[in-house]
Amino acid sequence: MSAGIGTGLGLTVRGLTTLFDTPRGMALAVADVDLDVGPGEMVGLVGESGSGKSVTLRSIMGLIQTPGHVTGKVEWGGRDLVAMPAEELRRIRGSEIAMIFQEPMxxxxxxxxxxxxxxxxxxxxxxxxxxxxxxxxxxxxxxxxxxxxxxxxxxxxxxxxxxxxxxxxxxxxxxxxPKLLLADEPTTALDVTIQDQILKLLLDLRDRLAMSVVLVTHDLGVIAGTCDRMAVMYAGRIVEMGTVIDVFRQPRHPYTRGLLGSVPRAGAVRTMLSSIEGTPPGLTDLPAGCAFHPRCSFATDICRQERPPLQSLGADRKVACFHHDRVAAAEAIL
Structure with missing residues (x-):
């Protein structure tokens, strides 16, 4: 399910980019993010800490202050939230669009x-x-x-x-x-019993109020149990999108494959969990080409020289990888 520009109360994000002025130079926290959320749909944003998930939500809500700079388009009910005057945005924020922050205390x-x-x-x-x-x-x-x-x-x-x-x-x-709820890791630091209660509550409220939800988390189990579609973020960019079933069944980006490989699978043969070598890049010093290439076993020269575009592989599937076919084939062998 996806929302079109200016139709109903779906959320349509196009080219969302958020920069921060820092003593070390310009930090690119969110880069060219495109995201659709249809009425009543729950979409998950997943990735390591520092991948841009929370900044994406705050940019949508208009909560980025100087030294931050937000560009792009965030359409809600035919209105562009990025270009909207502050007073008008305040009338929408909290009424039509609400946010649950990561740490309630x-x-x-x-x-x-x-x-x-x-x-x-x-x-x-x-x-x-x-x-x-x-x-x-x-x-x-x-x-x-x-x-x-x-x-x-x-x-x-x-x-x-x-x-x-x-x-x-x-x-x-x-x-x-509200018709749109932005939930920034709403179950962080809660024990698993309370976490389950909170997630069931969000699902119940989504159904009862016909509310759209964007759920930020680093927990793939939470994504699997709650979301309709998911977007994987790395170094401020969306690198893979699709339905939860499709992405879990056959990841097409090496980063997604690495995230899924670090999670135990029910019914699978008992083996060592894999991990992603290295650490995410600094936002003020992103590598040339694909930002993931220093940590990627599939990388070739083109990955080090050019940034792969987020290309469509079907109605609800997108990936930013030059070697997505090789990644899918490798996953099928496992």
Missing amino acids: TALNPVLPVGLQLEENLVAHTRLNARERRARALELMNIVGIPAAERRLNEYPHQFSGGMRQRAMIAIALACS
Whole structure:
């Protein structure tokens, strides 16, 4: 499923590029990202730390401040968020598009009760009176499964557990029933039981509210269990896209193949897990050609000289690799 430019409330990202001025020079954090998210669709962004996933979400939301610079086009309901005046963008942010940040303890205000932080969004984007806002805040706490919700509204973030803080963050994001939710590693640092509860909650809310979701994670298991489509990022660029089933079944980029090779497979013969040698490149000193070539066993001279374009291999499959056929053939042998 993909959204076309200007159709409905799908998200269409074209050529999104985010640069940061640093003492070491210009850092290219996100480069020429194209991404479509259809109504009610859940799309995963996966990659190592520093690959550009979180910056992509913040760029879409218009949260990049100086010394950062964002160019490209982010269309939402026929409107370009990148070119939009700040005041108009503030009316969309929090109402039509909401974001769950990676660490709730730093995203939540430690000196304000959770209930008041929930109501702030309602004050900014609705005409509800004080009693109606309180009722809506209580409803949201119940929706996300926070027990003793009426009492917890008056408590502070430090009085919540990690899982309950994450649920409170989700409640704040959902206050105005957004049509697009950007979730930046919403299960990081949570134990597996709470992680499973949060992911099931997001799926339930996606279905109940017909909400689109972009989910950032480095956990391929989370992608497999929740997303319809996925995009793999490396050094600020999308290097492979497709349905979750297609990418897991036959990765066509060496980086994707390496990520999948580092994850145990159910039912597979017991063997050593593989790893990707080396480390991601610095954003101020990216290598020429394909950024992954110093770590790639498939690299040839063309990889060191030219950057591979993100080419289409079918309706919902794209890859940026000169040797994607060799990668697919190698995977088929395993």
